[in-house]
Amino acid sequence: xxxxxxxxxxxxxxxxxxxxxxxxxxxxxxxxxxxxxxxxxxxxxxxxxxxxxxxxxxxxxxxxxxxxxxxxxxxxxxxxxxxxxxxxxxxxxxxxxxxxxxxxxxxxxxxxxxx
Numbered sequence: 001x002x003x004x005x006x007x008x009x010x011x012x013x014x015x016x017x018x019x020x021x022x023x024x025x026x027x028x029x030x031x032x033x034x035x036x037x038x039x040x041x042x043x044x045x046x047x048x049x050x051x052x053x054x055x056x057x058x059x060x061x062x063x064x065x066x067x068x069x070x071x072x073x074x075x076x077x078x079x080x081x082x083x084x085x086x087x088x089x090x091x092x093x094x095x096x097x098x099x100x101x102x103x104x105x106x107x108x109x110x111x112x113x114x115x
Contacts, residue, residue: 018064025071044112059100066096
């Protein structure tokens with residue numbers, strides 16, 4: 001195993017930590033920023049997909065990672081910067097959603113619209 005390889009148990013712990021971070025911080029962050037982010041509906045759809053037990057674990061873990069980055073108070077581009085503040089969050093979420101696109105169901109999108 002190389003130094004850059006991730007052991008399955010390390011990946012599982014990371015996914016658990018990301019899931020916990022998203023459970024705790026997603027809704028407060030969403031409420032505080034929904035008027036400022038153009039990708040709010042995608043973030044909500046990702047949230048519903050990530051917590052759908054029918055979504056495969058690798059897809060849920062991918063979304064938890066992207067959503068955990070969104071809820072982090074400090075990230076590569078501070079969220080308080082006008083226009084570009086959420087660009088890194090949007091990019092991380094878009095990449096994750098592209099990877100798991102086949103697991104995003106219409107009901108996840110519908111739930112996002114209702115929320």
